[in-house]
Amino acid sequence: MNFFLLSLLKAGLVAAVLLTTLAYLQWVERKVIAHIQLRMGPSRVGPHGLLQPLADVVKLLTKEDLLPPHVNKFLYVLAPFLAVSLALTSIAVIPFGPEIEIFGVRTEMGLTDLNIGILFLLGISSLGVYAVALAGWSSNNKYSLLGALRSSAQMVSYELPLALAVVGPLLLANTLSLRGIAEQQAGSILNWSILQMPAPQLLGFLVFAIAGFAETNRIPFDLPEAENELVAGFHTEYSSMKFASFFMAEYANIVTICCLATVLFLGGWHPVFPASMGSGYVPVLVFLAAAGIALYHGVNPARPKDRITLPAAGVVFAVVAGLFLVPVLKPVLVPLFWFGAKAGTMMFVFIWVRGTLPRFRYDQLMRFAWGWLFPVAMANLLATGLLVALWAK
Numbered sequence: 179m180n181f182f183l184l185s186l187l188k189a190g191l192v193a194a195v196l197l198t199t200l201a202y203l204q205w206v207e208r209k210v211i212a213h214i215q216l217r218m219g220p221s222r223v224g225p226h227g228l229l230q231p232l233a234d235v236v237k238l239l240t241k242e243d244l245l246p247p248h249v250n251k252f253l254y255v256l257a258p259f260l261a262v263s264l265a266l267t268s269i270a271v272i273p274f275g276p277e278i279e280i281f282g283v284r285t286e287m288g289l290t291d292l293n294i295g296i297l298f299l300l301g302i303s304s305l306g307v308y309a310v311a312l313a314g315w316s317s318n319n320k321y322s323l324l325g326a327l328r329s330s331a332q333m334v335s336y337e338l339p340l341a342l343a344v345v346g347p348l349l350l351a352n353t354l355s356l357r358g359i360a361e362q363q364a365g366s367i368l369n370w371s372i373l374q375m376p377a378p379q380l381l382g383f384l385v386f387a388i389a390g391f392a393e394t395n396r397i398p399f400d401l402p403e404a405e406n407e408l409v410a411g412f413h414t415e416y417s418s419m420k421f422a423s424f425f426m427a428e429y430a431n432i433v434t435i436c437c438l439a440t441v442l443f444l445g446g447w448h449p450v451f452p453a454s455m456g457s458g459y460v461p462v463l464v465f466l467a468a469a470g471i472a473l474y475h476g477v478n479p480a481r482p483k484d485r486i487t488l489p490a491a492g493v494v495f496a497v498v499a500g501l502f503l504v505p506v507l508k509p510v511l512v513p514l515f516w517f518g519a520k521a522g523t524m525m526f527v528f529i530w531v532r533g534t535l536p537r538f539r540y541d542q543l544m545r546f547a548w549g550w551l552f553p554v555a556m557a558n559l560l561a562t563g564l565l566v567a568l569w570a571k
């Protein structure tokens with residue numbers, strides 16, 4: 179197959195999967211928080227509310243798109259476009275799996291492998307603050323402007339400890355390529371950066387995760403859009419799909435942060451233990467267990483409609499489990515399973531924290547960044563550099 183056509187095919191596939199993930203990540207978040215708060219969550223549109231994201235998209239597409247007369251029209255329209263385009267671009271350098279063969283052509287599971295991939299990601303993430311700042315300033319609204327100023331200070335402050343936390347895995351792998359970093363962690367969990375000798379990056383991972391919450395404006399760091407203080411922050415004056423673009427960018431940034439943490443610290447697509455010990459059969463057991471649970475609850479339903487929906491879900495899980503046993507598909511599906519499991523666990527933590535922790539005051543937010551997180555990240559970097567230098571001797 180022509181390399182150009184294969185690249186287009188991969189780009190379309192990645193875009194489709196990413197956009198679907200963004201839509202259903204919102205559904206998962208509403209469901210998880212509903213369970214935390216002992217309520218149902220989305221349940222009316224489709225079985226178990228599974229069509230709710232589609233209904234939300236239709237609603238936002240058909241909603242009136244207002245353009246306030248007092249705004250700077252060019253920058254007002256540019257801001258959401260910048261936010262969503264920069265957020266979606268970041269996924270281009272994330273590797274999802276090893277090199278595979280498709281129609282006789284060897285290709286990587288990922289759109290591209292830049293030898294400075296991590297610098298590209300940091301550069302894109304640093305540009306994201308301009309979208310928020312322009313949205314707040316161009317709206318000509320005091321609440322929007324306060325939200326934009328808060329966001330600028332917050333993202334610049336937490337960008338520094340995040341970048342320092344990233345340097346630890348770079349020193350261990352001795353490369354700026356994300357694929358190279360992931361391949362350095364092959365074998366078992368002991369080779370993952372969080373446990374890799376001579377300088378385990380568990381502290382660096384915690385710093386990265388905390389800074390990731392702040393970079394994506396998530397609770398407890400959602401001061402730029404604190405609705406009880408600033409109405410809706412920097413997107414107060416936005417409506418319809420422009421309003422949705424900022425939420426889309428937020429969820430896309432969450433996906434990127436979780437995928438980046440998986441590649442840098444959690445072994446990428448590599449399993450917890452070697453394939454020789456049966457790691458390739460773990461997905462089969464997981465999906466068979468999910469099928470068994472769904473079928474059991476279908477036989478003992480809590481609601482009448484569960485008699486149909488849960489057995490159907492069980493059949494789907496069983497079919498997916500069978501796909502992992504197909505020799506041609508196994509080299510593709512098993513790495514994707516391990517990568518998705520790790521990144522998905524990180525996304526669940528983002529949602530869990532949102533339903534658990536209260537919001538910081540703004541002075542606490544900034545004091546935590548400069549008084550605690552930055553010194554810890556710097557100490558971790560110095561210790562990692564020293565241990566790697568001593569180990570090299």
